[in-house]
Structures are given as C-alpha cells and as structure tokens.
Amino acid sequence: MFRIYNTLTRTKDRLPQAQRGKPLRLFVCGPTVYDFSHIGHGRTYVVFDIIARALRARGLKLIYLQNITDIEDKIIARAQKDGVSWKKVARTFEHAYLADMAKLKISSPDIYARASDHIVEIIAQIKALLNKQYAYITSTGVYFSVERFKEYGKLSHQRLKQMKEAVRINPDPTKKHFADFALWKFAQQGEPWWPSPWGKGRPGWHIEDTAITHSRFGPQYEIHGSALDLIFPHHESEIAQAEAAFGKKPFVKLWMHSGFVNIRGEKMSKSLGNIITLREILDVWPAEVFRMFVARAHYRSPIDYDEDLLKDASQGLGRIEDFVERLGKTKPAKQKSGIEKQIRVFKKAFWDALEDDFHTPRALAAVFDFISYCNPFVEENKLQRSERKTVAAFLKEVDDIFGMLAPKRKRAEIPAHVIRLVQLREKMRLEKKFSEADAIRIQLTKEGWVIEDTSSGPRTKKARG
Ligand SMILES: [Zn+2]
Numbered sequence: 001m002f003r004i005y006n007t008l009t010r011t012k013d014r015l016p017q018a019q020r021g022k023p024l025r026l027f028v029c030g031p032t033v034y035d036f037s038h039i040g041h042g043r044t045y046v047v048f049d050i051i052a053r054a055l056r057a058r059g060l061k062l063i064y065l066q067n068i069t070d071i072e073d074k075i076i077a078r079a080q081k082d083g084v085s086w087k088k089v090a091r092t093f094e095h096a097y098l099a100d101m102a103k104l105k106i107s108s109p110d111i112y113a114r115a116s117d118h119i120v121e122i123i124a125q126i127k128a129l130l131n132k133q134y135a136y137i138t139s140t141g142v143y144f145s146v147e148r149f150k151e152y153g154k155l156s157h158q159r160l161k162q163m164k165e166a167v168r169i170n171p172d173p174t175k176k177h178f179a180d181f182a183l184w185k186f187a188q189q190g191e192p193w194w195p196s197p198w199g200k201g202r203p204g205w206h207i208e209d210t211a212i213t214h215s216r217f218g219p220q221y222e223i224h225g226s227a228l229d230l231i232f233p234h235h236e237s238e239i240a241q242a243e244a245a246f247g248k249k250p251f252v253k254l255w256m257h258s259g260f261v262n263i264r265g266e267k268m269s270k271s272l273g274n275i276i277t278l279r280e281i282l283d284v285w286p287a288e289v290f291r292m293f294v295a296r297a298h299y300r301s302p303i304d305y306d307e308d309l310l311k312d313a314s315q316g317l318g319r320i321e322d323f324v325e326r327l328g329k330t331k332p333a334k335q336k337s338g339i340e341k342q343i344r345v346f347k348k349a350f351w352d353a354l355e356d357d358f359h360t361p362r363a364l365a366a367v368f369d370f371i372s373y374c375n376p377f378v379e380e381n382k383l384q385r386s387e388r389k390t391v392a393a394f395l396k397e398v399d400d401i402f403g404m405l406a407p408k409r410k411r412a413e414i415p416a417h418v419i420r421l422v423q424l425r426e427k428m429r430l431e432k433k434f435s436e437a438d439a440i441r442i443q444l445t446k447e448g449w450v451i452e453d454t455s456s457g458p459r460t461k462k463a464r465g
Contacts, residue, residue, distance in 0.1 A: 002055070002355045005300060007231060007255040008155055012357055015055075016222040016253040023061035025221035026052060027213050027252075029230055030066040030112065032205075033093035034075040036457075037100050039290075039305065040261040040268055042278040044227045045106055046294040047258045051225070052108035053401045054354050067212045068094055068114045071202050076191055086192045090116075100278045104287045105403045111216065115208035119194045122203045122211040125245050126183045126196075134244040135183055137198055138174035142184040147177055149240040155255060156232035181237050183207050206237040210245070219246035221253075228257035228300075259302045276305065279457055280423070284414050288404040289314045295360040295402055307416060316368070317404055323371045324395060324405065326378050332385040337377055339387050346370035347394055354401075367398050414460050418449055422460050425451065 002015035018024040028048045031037060052064050069075075070090035079086040098112070115122075126142055129135040134148050146152040152160050163179055171178070182204035187193035193200035203211075213221060219242065224235065235255065242251035260267060263274040281290060292313035297303045346366050353362035374391055377383050383391065399405045421440050428437035441451055445463070452459045 002058075003357060004254060004256060005357050006253075007228075007257050008250070008252075010157070013254060015060075018061065018222065023063040024055065024223065025217045026062055026064045026223045026225065027209070027217065027221065028064070028066050028109075028224075029209065029226035029234070030068045031093075031097050032069040032072050032074055033090050033097055034072070034078045035093060036277045036279055037097055038261075038268055038275045038277050039281055040227065042100070042104060042281070042290060043261050043294050043303065044258050045101060046104060046291050047299040048225050048256075049104075049106045049108045049403070050291075050295060050360065050401060051256075051299070051358050053403070054358060056108070057397065057401050058351075062108075063111075063217075064109045065111045065113060065213065065216050066109045067209055068097075068112055069205065069208060070094060070114045070116050071192065071208075072115075072205055080190070100282070103282050104278070104290065107403070113212045113216065115203065115212065118208065118211045118215060119203070121215045122207050123184075123196050125207060125211050125214065125241065126198075128245040129183065129241065132244060134240075136176065138172075139186075140172055140174050141182045141186050141201060141204075142198055143172075143175055143180040144183055144237065144240060144244075145176060146179045146181070146240065149244050151243070152179070152236065152240050155236045155239055158232075179233070181206060181233060183241075206234055207241060209234075210238050210242045210251075214242070214246070219248045220251060223254045223256060224252040225256040225258070228259060231255075231257060258299045259297075261303045261305050263305050265304060277457060281310070283457075283459055284419055285310055285314070286406065288317060288406050291402060291404045292317050295364060295404070298361055299358055307419075311416075316364075319368070319371065320395070321405065323375070323378070324392075327374075327388065327391060327395075330378050330383060330388060331381045332388065333382050334384070336384050337382045337387060339374065339377055339383065340390050342373060343370070343390055343394060346373070347397075350398070360402075364402075367395075370394065414449075418444065418447065418460065422449075422451060422458055426458050429453075 003012040004015055005011070006013040016024070026048075028045075031041060048064075052062055055062050071086065075086050075089050079089045082089065094114075126135065129144065130137070130142070135142055135144050146160060153163070160179065172182075184196060184198060184201050184203060186199050186201040192202060194202060224238075226235070239251050243249050262268070263276070266272055266274060268275045289310055290313075293310050296309075296313055296316070303309070346369060349366040349369070350363050353359040353366060356362075395405075421444055425437045425440040425444075428434070428440065444451060448463045450461045450463045452461065
C-alpha cells in the first residue's frame with residue numbers, strides 16, 4: 001500500500017482511492033513554453049514519470065494530464081524581444097519540450113492540454129467566481145479576492161495576515177489586497193487578447209490549470225504534482241479558485257512536490273546565469289543516465305548538481321547492464337538452485353521502498369543487492385532456465401518503472417574536459433568574447449572534435465577521418 005507525503009497535511013497519507021470504476025487522476029503542472037527546459041524541469045518530469053509508471057506497475061489505472069502554459073507574460077516578453085508572434089514562441093518551445101521529453105523516455109502522460117485551447121472554460125470559471133463575489137473587476141483586469149477565501153494559505157501553511165507584502169508577484173495599484181491575483185488581464189497595446197464579457201485580454205496563470213483540470217477531471221481529483229517552487233502562490237491559488245468556484249472540498253486530495261536541482265547550492269536562474277539545459281546534458285549523456293541520476297535521489301530531496309553525479313549514475317547503470325548481458329549468456333543448469341525464494345525477498349524490499357513515498361534510492365539499493373546476490377549463480381551457470389527467467393523478469397519490472405536500460409546504450413564518449421571546453425566556449429560566445437571562443441574551438445579541433453552551433457546550443461562530434 002502506497003504512503004505518500006502530502007504537502008497539504010504534512011504527513012505520509014495513503015494513496016487516495018479513485019472513484020468507483022474510474023482511473024486515478026494525476027495532474028502535473030507542465031512548462032511555460034518560452035525557453036528550453038533545464039535540468040530542474042527534466043528532474044521534475046522524470047520523477048513524475050517514474051511515479052506514474054510505479055502506480056501502473058502496481059495494477060492501478062491512472063490518467064495523467066499535463067498542461068502546456070502557452071499564454072503567459074514571459075512568452076509575450078520573449079516574443080517582443082525576438083520580434084516574433086507569441087504563438088511562434090509558444091509553439092517553438094512546446095515542440096522543443098516534447099522533443100526533450102521523448103528523448104528522456106517520458107512515456108506516462110496521457111494528455112497534454114494547452115491553455116489557449118481552454119479560453120471558454122477559463123471565462124466560465126471567472127464568471128462563476130464573479131457571481132459568487134470571490135472576484136472583482138478593476139481597470140487592469142479581473143482579480144481573485146484572497147480575503148474572501150478564508151482558507152487562503154492552507155497549502156503553504158501560512159496565514160494571510162502574516163504574508164509579507166514582499167511576496168507580491170504583480171504589484172498593481174488597483175488591487176484590494178496585495179496578494180489578490182489576476183484571473184483575467186486586460187490587453188495592453190500589442191499584446192495578444194481574446195474577447196471576454198469584461199473586455200479584451202488574456203487569462204492569469206493559475207486559472208489556466210483549474211480550467212483545464214475542471215474540463216478533463218471535474219471539480220475534484222486525486223493527485224496534483226509539480227516542483228516545490230509552485231506551492232505558493234500557484235497551487236495555493238488553484239485551491240482558492242477551484243474550491244470557491246465549485247463549492248467542493250478538497251479540490252485535490254494529495255499534493256506532491258519534488259525538490260530542486262541546485263548548482264553549487266544555488267537555485268538555477270537566468271539572473272545567476274547558471275542554467276544548464278536538458279539539451280546540453282542529453283547531447284553528452286544518454287537519457288538512461290539522466291534518469292538514473294534522478295532516481296538515485298529521493299524525489300523530495302534537493303540535488304546539488306555535479307557532473308560526478310552523472311558519472312556515478314553511469315557507473316551504476318553499467319553494473320546493471322553488465323549483469324543483464326552476462327545473464328543472457330549463461331548456460332542453463334539442470335537442477336534448481338533455489339534462488340527464487342531469495343528473489344522474492346529482494347522484490348519485496350524493492351516494492352516496500354517504492355510504496356514508502358516512492359523511495360527510489362532504497363528501491364535501487366534493493367536492485368543492487370539482488371544483483372550482488374545473483375552474481376555467483378550467473379558466473380557459475382547455476383540457474384535453471386525458469387530461474388533465469390525469474391531473474392530477467394524482475395529486471396524488466398524494474399526497467400518498466402525506471403526506464404534506464406537501453407538495449408545497446410550509447411555510452412558517453414566525450415571526455416569531461418572536452419565538455420567543459422565546449423561549455424566555456426559557449427559562455428564566451430554569449431559574452432561576445434569571440435576571439436576567446438574561437439581559440440577554444442581551434443584547440444578542440446586539434447584534439448579531433450567538431451563543434452556545431454545549432455539553434456538549441458552547441459553539439460559536439462568526433463571529427464571524421
Ligand atoms: Zn500549474
């Protein structure tokens with residue numbers, strides 16, 4: 001039985017029951033598509049992919065929905081900066097996002113839903129909030145009144161009175177309370193807009209998600225996930241909107257939040273200039289290594305990124321792959337070795353770990369213990385045909401969840417110092433230090449490496465001949 005940490009109750013709760021005959025409903029906040037995904041995003045989506053796969057492997061029916069935030073201030077800002085339409089920006093980076101997810105072997109989401117395809121539902125929800133006097137209209141937009149929703153703060157465990165004015169996201173003098181958030185923003189000159197009963201404009205961020213989940217799942221559902229930076233104000237505001245508009249509690253039974261990937265103890269951010277994109281990593285490391293890197297940490301713990309962690313993940317993976325390869329080459333024994341009883345013990349440890357708040361590091365430890373235990377039997381050809389099958393079946397069960405075995409994994413072939421030089425050169429280029437960048441390129445060419453500058457960043461290849 002799964003027990004899962006719930007941000008709302010701050011305890012490990014039982015997995016919520018699905019409605020009779022219905023699948024369990026999981027919603028995870030998708031990307032705002034205005035730039036390439038970084039390794040923090042990669043972690044979040046691998047985490048929830050593993051979680052969804054584990055639930056399904058336990059025989060649970062699950063429907064996994066993700067939104068695509070394709071209309072938002074950051075997208076508009078990027079479009080204005082690049083001199084293209086918001087739609088061009090949104091579709092370009094949605095495409096890039098889905099390509100990254102495919103490369104990462106993310107296979108569990110059933111539906112990706114764009115905000116811009118749900119404007120009708122968004123307007124209906126704002127109407128309901130206005131009718132119930134949870135919202136008001138000003139000269140800049142329609143706002144949710146947090147003082148009207150008495151439980152505002154229950155997810156992030158803070159009281160409205162104690163919220164600091166510093167948390168305000170969009171200072172707007174027309175709002176009644178600094179924490180009131182936009183449901184509808186009236187269009188400024190040159191901004192995209194849709195018609196509404198209140199005037200031309202676009203939806204606020206939080207209402208996009210509740211409109212999408214309401215249209216696909218109804219007023220209540222079981223699990224909402226994302227990284228922990230979205231707890232406040234995003235998820236807090238989702239709860240306020242949904243419970244106020246539909247009058248049903250709780251909006252979501254289980255709130256799951258995954259930890260950050262930090263760089264030398266700092267959060268990745270544009271202003272710090274320390275963002276590592278998924279593409280940079282996946283150009284060098286196989287997706288399986290990245291998945292292993294994610295699974296080696298508990299999903300709620302922070303990861304302090306270090307290239308050595310990828311190397312360690314790659315080595316661990318190598319052990320599993322070597323074992324699979326050797327297992328395939330064993331000659332079947334005539335007699336049973338009696339290994340099956342012991343396999344059940346490892347399997348139990350594996351599932352106990354996953355059912356305990358998806359403790360993937362402990363589950364992986366059980367897999368490595370299992371491999372160590374089986375090794376001598378494999379070395380000495382002591383496994384009967386059916387026993388070999390049992391061993392292989394368990395490894396398949398593991399891989400169905402973790403997705404970290406590739407039939408012929410392409411190993412990382414680019415040496416670490418070359419990767420660092422490529423990154424350094426890219427940094428120089430971005431800082432417009434072109435002669436330094438060129439010097440690095442010449443050095444790399446001497447060592448037999450070709451750098452191609454693509455729209456998604458530099459690609460490193462071995463020179464031919
Ligand atoms: Zn969201």
